[in-house]
Amino acid sequence: MKQVFKDILSYNEAFVENKEYLPYQTDSNPNKKLAILTCMDSRLTELLPAALGIKNGDAKTIKNAGGMITSPVGSTIRSLVVSIYAFDIKQVMVIGHDDCGMSHVDNSPLIEKMKERGISKEAFETFDSDKFDTARWLEGFDNVEESVAKTVDAIINHPLISKDVEVRGFVINPNTGKLRVVK
Numbered sequence: 001m002k003q004v005f006k007d008i009l010s011y012n013e014a015f016v017e018n019k020e021y022l023p024y025q026t027d028s029n030p031n032k033k034l035a036i037l038t039c040m041d042s043r044l045t046e047l048l049p050a051a052l053g054i055k056n057g058d059a060k061t062i063k064n065a066g067g068m069i070t071s072p073v074g075s076t077i078r079s080l081v082v083s084i085y086a087f088d089i090k091q092v093m094v095i096g097h098d099d100c101g102m103s104h105v106d107n108s109p110l111i112e113k114m115k116e117r118g119i120s121k122e123a124f125e126t127f128d129s130d131k132f133d134t135a136r137w138l139e140g141f142d143n144v145e146e147s148v149a150k151t152v153d154a155i156i157n158h159p160l161i162s163k164d165v166e167v168r169g170f171v172i173n174p175n176t177g178k179l180r181v182v183k
Contacts, residue, residue, distance in 0.1 A: 026057030051177030105140030
């Protein structure tokens with residue numbers, strides 16, 4: 001086991017033993033009836049909830065590369081559908097961020113790195129078909145506001161999303177936490 005895992009497990013053992021979890025206890029129903037779809041960028045881990053005044057138990061947070069909907073049947077939209085109907089979500093915030101690693105991403109170097117790390121040509125052929133294109137799946141975006149607006153539209157127009165759910169788009173500055181409205 002790598003040292004980082006050992007360190008995490010050691011910390012976790014002390015965390016539980018010292019009952020440091022007590023301030024975080026809540027149930028699974030979000031207090032604010034809010035779901036947030038955002039990027040997995042590590043700068044947002046603590047900044048985003050702090051900048052929004054979101055506390056543990058207030059919202060369902062869904063993170064992926066770029067905070068994007070890439071498929072109408074993918075895990076991101078699935079998580080939103082489950083949140084809406086199982087946890088009575090009433091509002092969805094789509095929050096992109098400035099200086100996102102998915103902006104202007106060139107999928108060619110990603111694919112080359114995958115090959116360098118042992119992903120075979122056959123593995124790519126397994127996924128590449130008339131219905132799925134690995135290179136397109138790895139694409140990013142050129143403009144964060146346009147990406148957020150596109151994701152908001154994908155959620156609003158999804159056939160399994162109730163029309164009474166309010167969906168809005170925002171961009172956050174990953175340095176200051178300043179939020180601006182996109183849609």
